[in-house]
Amino acid sequence: MRRSLNHLICAVFLAINICAAALPAQAQSLIRDAEIERSLRELAAPLLSAAGMSTQRMNFWLLSDDRLNAFVAGPRTIVMHTGLILRLDTPEQVQAVLAHEIAHIANGHLSRRPANMQASGRLARLGLALAIATAAITGSGEAAAGIGMGTAGASRRAFFAHTRAEEASADKSAARYMISAGIDPVAMVDVLTVFRGQEALSTARQDPYVRTHPLTRDRLRAAENAASQARVPDRDNSNSAYWYARLQGKLSAFLRNPGWTFQRIGDRQDELALMRRAIAHHKTPNPTRAIATAEKLNEVRPNDPYYTELYGQILFENRRYDAAVAAYREAASLAPREAQIQAGLGRALLALKTPNADREALRALQIAYSRDPIDPRLLRDLAQAYAANDQPGMASITVAERYALRGKLDDAAIHARRAAGLLPAGSPGERRAQDIIRAAERARDR
Numbered sequence: 001m002r003r004s005l006n007h008l009i010c011a012v013f014l015a016i017n018i019c020a021a022a023l024p025a026q027a028q029s030l031i032r033d034a035e036i037e038r039s040l041r042e043l044a045a046p047l048l049s050a051a052g053m054s055t056q057r058m059n060f061w062l063l064s065d066d067r068l069n070a071f072v073a074g075p076r077t078i079v080m081h082t083g084l085i086l087r088l089d090t091p092e093q094v095q096a097v098l099a100h101e102i103a104h105i106a107n108g109h110l111s112r113r114p115a116n117m118q119a120s121g122r123l124a125r126l127g128l129a130l131a132i133a134t135a136a137i138t139g140s141g142e143a144a145a146g147i148g149m150g151t152a153g154a155s156r157r158a159f160f161a162h163t164r165a166e167e168a169s170a171d172k173s174a175a176r177y178m179i180s181a182g183i184d185p186v187a188m189v190d191v192l193t194v195f196r197g198q199e200a201l202s203t204a205r206q207d208p209y210v211r212t213h214p215l216t217r218d219r220l221r222a223a224e225n226a227a228s229q230a231r232v233p234d235r236d237n238s239n240s241a242y243w244y245a246r247l248q249g250k251l252s253a254f255l256r257n258p259g260w261t262f263q264r265i266g267d268r269q270d271e272l273a274l275m276r277r278a279i280a281h282h283k284t285p286n287p288t289r290a291i292a293t294a295e296k297l298n299e300v301r302p303n304d305p306y307y308t309e310l311y312g313q314i315l316f317e318n319r320r321y322d323a324a325v326a327a328y329r330e331a332a333s334l335a336p337r338e339a340q341i342q343a344g345l346g347r348a349l350l351a352l353k354t355p356n357a358d359r360e361a362l363r364a365l366q367i368a369y370s371r372d373p374i375d376p377r378l379l380r381d382l383a384q385a386y387a388a389n390d391q392p393g394m395a396s397i398t399v400a401e402r403y404a405l406r407g408k409l410d411d412a413a414i415h416a417r418r419a420a421g422l423l424p425a426g427s428p429g430e431r432r433a434q435d436i437i438r439a440a441e442r443a444r445d446r
């Protein structure tokens with residue numbers, strides 16, 4: 001997880017970073033973090049397998065938002081608010097939420113959403129991230145569908161909100177997935193109880209979960225019935241418990257104040273306590289202790305790409321760029337498919353400011369981009385790397401895409417037109433530029 005230097009973007013619109021040092025109230029930003037997404041994937045894996053779905057093709061994104069919510073943002077994307085994860089107490093409760101969202105996807109509840117949301121093109125993916133960000137800002141799906149999806153009328157309202165019939169069907173399937181995965185569905189009752197009473201509140205005071213997933217007394221009663229009748233097979237759930245501890249440990253250490261973390265871990269020296277302590281020292285800030293603790297963490301559990309990445313991040317944010325590059329290089333070799341680790345390597349290389357490092361940075365950032373372009377910070381670094389390597393056309397299209405991700409399509413179009421003028425006609429970069437120009441025109445016409 002990274003701290004943003006750009007508080008303006010953080011406050012105004014979509015930024016990947018948790019602005020840990022100064023998180024503005026109600027700031028919403030998409031957090032891209034390899035370790036957190038891996039944790040959610042591990043928690044979801046037994047449920048996806050029960051639903052007959054592939055684990056690797058799913059995205060699990062986190063939105064920095066204190067309010068309680070989780071929602072499906074496409075046939076492959078589940079979004080959870082940080083507030084919900086911090087509020088839930090057990091791996092089973094997080095899995096109950098995931099099971100419910102997976103059921104919305106498996107049961108085809110997206111099919112009445114705008115048809116082009118299902119499109120898999122590059123721009124559709126950018127548009128999707130845009131839609132999520134906009135929905136998060138406005139608290140409704142309406143603006144989202146308008147900007148990102150190119151749809152009109154009543155279907156916009158249906159973008160994120162489910163019907164009561166869909167809720168009942170999702171709860172039923174979720175209970176089935178949980179039982180088949182050996183997870184007691186009583187956790188679903190616990191989750192619904194967290195939201196009980198919110199129906200009576202005014203819309204402004206409700207957590208958005210209640211708006212995206214209509215909550216009724218019937219829903220709670222059905223969940224209680226399902227739980228009381230369930231025969232849950234005995235399965236080894238230790239993998240879920242482990243990744244849940246990493247998820248909660250990392251998130252809370254970054255989001256809560258260091259004192260809270262120090263108090264909870266006491267003088268424990270286990271792996272998870274070391275991870276949380278390293279982050280708490282880093283936030284204090286106490287660079288010497290943060291670095292020493294991260295080193296110890298990597299001795300206790302060597303060859304863990306995410307702990308190596310965390311070490312690299314702490315070094316980088318303390319301007320120890322050579323050491324940061326070495327750590328990120330190792331993390332990237334341990335997990336060559338993790339886009340955000342490649343992006344971290346590229347970022348650290350750029351900080352070295354030498355021609356060789358600039359060339360290598362561009363390669364690392366291009367790899368990260370090819371795996372996962374929905375990452376505003378990656379786009380910022382990639383634009384810088386193109387500029388440093390004398391590729392102004394590619395720098396411009398990358399800046400344009402970054403603006404598009406932030407919902408600023410007019411600014412995006414300005415940079416896209418500049419890119420189109422610099423890049424050979426028909427080249428991949430030029431086609432990306434034309435995509436943005438067309439999207440901006442469509443948004444203006446609407």
Ligand SMILES: [Zn+2]
Pocket residue numbers: 100104162166167170212213214
């Ligand atoms: Zn629902």
